Amino acid sequence: MRLWEKVKKSLRRRSLQFTLSLTFTAVSVAVVIVVAMGYSRRFVDSAEKMAINNNKNVLNQMNQNLNNYLHNMMSISNTMYYSIIKNTDIEKDGIQKAADQMKLLYDANASSLVSIAIFSDDGKIIAAQPLSRLKLNAEPSSEEWFIRANQKIENLHFSTPHVENLFVNSDNIYHWVVSLSRSVEMTKDGTIIHGVVLVNMNFTGIEQICKNVDLGKSGYVYLVDQSGELIYHPNQQMIYAGVIRENHKKASSYSEGSHIEVFEGQERQITVKTVGYTGWKLIGVSPTEDITSVYTQNSQFLWFVAIFAILTLIAVNAFVSSRVANPIKQLERSVRELERNNLYATIPQNGTYEIRHLAKTLQSMADNMRGLMDDIVVEQESKRKSEMDALQSQINPHFLYNTLDSIVWMIENERYDGAITMVTALARLFRISLSKGKNIITVEQELQHVENYLIIQKVRYKNKFVYEIEAEDGVLQCAVIKLSIQPLVENSIYHGLEFMDGDGEINIRAYQRQDSLIIEVEDNGPGMTEEQVEALVSGAGQKNRKRGSGIGFHNVEERIQLCFGDEYGLEVESEPDEGTVVRARLPLISVEEAEKRGEGRL
Amino acid sequence: MHKALKTLWKRAGLIILIIGIMLCWGCSGKNMPEQENSPIKIGVAIYRGDDAFISSLSGHLTSEAKALEAKLGRKVIVNLADAKNNQGSQNDQVDNFINKGYDIICVNMVDRTAAAVIADKTKEAGIPIIFFNREPVEEDMQIWDKEYYVGTDAEEAGILQGELLVSAYERNPRSIDKNGDGKLQYVMLEGEQVHQDALIRTEFSVKAVLQAGIEMDKLGSEMCNWMRSPSYEAMLKWLEEYGDAIEAVVANNDEMALGAVQALREKNMLKDGPIVLGIDGTKDCLEAISKGDIYGTVKNDAKRQAEVILTIGGACIEGKSPSDIVPELEGHYVRVPHYKVTLVNANVVLKQE
Amino acid sequence: MTLKKKIIILILSACGVAGIVIFSTNPQQIKGEEVYQISYIHRGEIPEESQQVILQGMEQASNAFNVELTAVNSGNRADANGQKMLLEKEVENGADAILIEGIDDDGVRAELEKINAVIPVVEVNSRTGDKEDNKIIQIHADDYVIGQELGEAILKRLGPEESVILIKSGTEYSDVAERYLGVKEIMDASAVPVEEVDAGTDEVSRTLMFTNLMANQSTRHIVAFSSPEMEALGKAKQENPDFKDISIYGTGNTNQIINYLESGIIQVIGVSNDYSIGYLSVRNAVMKLNGEEIEKNQIKYSIIDASQIYKKENQRLLFPFVQ
Incomplete structure (x- = not known):
């Protein structure tokens, strides 16, 4: 199992294409090899079996033929004995009748016979066909066939091949024959005498049967007698000459059936079949190489084909898997680009439907992200801008100059208390303005800021107005957006009280109404018409103010709404020549709560 | 680098293709022997080599082959096969000639009644066959049109x-x-x-x-x-x-x-x-x-018979019709005439041998 | 095209080529069944009967080793130039190897050495020189020894003061020459008077000469060294009962000669295993073509008189199994 885990692990690390390729290839190679091996095996088995069977059959056939041939010869000998000799008295009937009968017999079998003859016990010729004159130095009684016939009189004797040397032959033809001899009893003038009947079989008869045998490419058959002497061999002449060697002495001792022998470095399959009656053995030789070469060649061929198939499969696999995996790879590359925060990477839309879908989705996702991020950037930009504006406005140069001027004038006029008051108020003003960057401060702090502002303005405006700041206790610690009240007060001063001559009144009140925090800024200035109110609320007027702190009505409303939602904001009530009330409505929450709320929105 | 690799692959591919084509050509090329200069092979199957007349005829075939060589301008090989009076052997010998692609086969039948087998084989192989001296029966001589018999009028x-x-x-x-x-x-x-x-x-x-x-x-x-x-x-x-x-x-x-x-x-x-x-x-x-x-x-003019056999053979090889060249040819038979020999002309005839 | 695609196309084309090769190659052709064309240049016009045995041996080997054998004769008057021309012609005709009964002549030798550098040359029976660095395959019996042993056999049959006639012809060929010299040496060593007679090549004049020779009263022993001469001597002796006391000896292996031997017309013959010579010539040529090692082979021979014809060994020598 561990190996499997290892394999799985290593595979996991590899690319899709590699895994695909490898798997396809491994499977197809395995299949091809299994098929090739299986087929090859079967082929080898069946080829071997067929070869062995073939050899057996061929040898059986040959044996059959040889048996028939030999039996034929034996029956000729029998006929000579039983039909011819036994019915003749050599003396009384004379030899002519026997000779004529022998001629018939010979003529009928001329193609397989060289000669047939009857000899007396002392080797004298009695009758013979076709030629009857013995050669001068022929001595039948000392010939082997003669001697052996008389050794065992009940049997027929087959000799080894030799050249027939008995009869005068003026055609100068010398035949190789196998002599079949037997001892016979003849009647001469009533008495029984012994003799030998000789049938000389034409060796080519045996040769015909044994040659041209299909025992594989270089297989052959040969014939030996009981003592291992060669009777027939395809290379007989060369074996006699000592040029070629054969294992016949040893093979003749094998039992009937199949054997394997190794001779002169060559392994061969030997099949032995005994020929009846004679004790001869038919030996079939089939070099194992013949059998193996057939199936070796075919095996080679098979393996060639297998390799070819494997190569093709590898190529095809590689091709197919690359076509499948490439789009995925491309996709993966695009994702990597995206990872590197390159949102502008293009995602090629290739491959199968699924891949294309993925690509499309990825593309739109990237586009979305880009859009969102652009939005964020824009938002952040505007926030920065607002803050910058706020910051800027907090450091309105004009206000500063004027205030500083006033302070300088006071100092010049030795109104040091007044100067100290103004400087202190200014400092406090700026402190809360900046207020450590916080946007949400307590009502108390904002009102203080307003007071500082008013202190300064009062001096500057030479006590043109009076002011009053009231707050309920419960709301002092509530949250309010920084610099939301002061701009309203500023508006009152600039729009309201500037045009008045000393009776100006600004009232600032902070109180709780229902669940909201209300902070009012009331002045008794000239007020606004309904249209002016309308214009102010809708923001049709200028946002940028050169005078005052410059934040303005809208800025405050925007910031309140941004932070706390649209249900809060500013209200304006105004009557011309009566005055104006600007009311800021905020939720009644603590600073921490407001900060939490605001986080999400800012 | 990429471009160099490209050309390398191109060249490799071309080389492999060329080798492949050459291999195929080589394999098939072996099967196509050159027609023009290959020697003419004539197979002669005789019924037995120790028949004096037949052996004399074969001898003439071998020597007359030289004349044919000169005439055709190609080498002529005459190969003799002795059936030793066995028809089976002779059939094998004729098979051998056919398998080795001999151009003409001349057969002196062991068993004249068994000519059909051989005539059929040569018909299938398309090799002209000339029987001589031992005459097949008429039916067996009509098996196809490139069968001839050269002999005498008994x-x-x-x-x-x-x-x-x-x-x-x-x-x-x-x-x-x-x-x-x-x-x-x-x-x-x-x-x-x-x-x-x-x-x-x-x-x-x-x-x-x-x-x-x-x-x-x-x-x-x-x-x-x-x-x-x-x-x-x-x-x-x-x-x-x-x-x-x-x-x-x-x-x-x-x-x-x-x-x-x-x-x-x-x-x-x-x-x-x-x-x-x-x-x-x-x-x-x-x-x-x-x-x-x-x-x-x-x-029995063995020399003339040999000449006729080779002339017919030569005509067949050249694609001509033998009847145009051999005057004695009647249909598919040639019977070379005899003449008497006695003491009077024996010496003359002897010199011709 | 990407590199990957290139590789794939390359592999595919390699497969295609391999496929074509596989499917067009006949499996049997892998074994290389090449037929060798071998030319055999022999002496004499038509192969004489004795030549037949060598040819039979060659044909058996040809069948066994997939050879196409062409026998070419050197022409009636075998001369060195004629042989050289024949050699050139055979080589031109595309022979893979040459077997030759070469005339013992320097020119022929030079030509053979030239050819042997390119294709195997085998000298059959007759050798063209015995240099130490001989690279040409030579298949022959030990002709000189055959001559000597024949001489010994003749000596045994010589009466006192009897002379021997040696028929000297065909000695342009080394095998004939050596046998001749072998007999002559033995005769000289025992101080037997020797008369050399040139029989010439014309049959008719030869027959006449033999008859005259035999008619001469002092002729008692004649030795010839080639089959046609042996047969002619035998025939002359057979036809004239007056010649019946003349003894004929020699070398040659035809059925007619054996017949004469058997019936007492010829007394002793020396025979070498011509069948082996023929077989081995072709076999060794093929082996050299295949680049195999060639082993030395001893060619058997025998000196045979009438009583020994049917001895087992002699039977096989005299009457080859032709298969």
């Missing part, structure tokens, strides 16, 4: 032989008809059981004599297989039985006549013995004629 031979006897008799009747009974006592040495020449020669030589008004008395006849020894034996037998009553020995061929002569010589009966006649005109016989042992023979 009837003519028989008649000429008979005429020899007639003229010898008419010149000096007493020397032939020793017992003066007006009949010719003769023995007949016959060739082979089924051979067409044997049957016809036997019949027509006797007929020719009878037609000349001379009566004939057959003492004995024997099938001696064209060979000397059996004839010798047979003659001995007859001499023992009939002695000098035999007035004529008529043999279907020279070898058998020579066998009879051998027997006569042994019994010292050559000098005033029977008149001996043969057919073929072999060297030994011609010498015997010069010595007077044999009276006469009928020349």
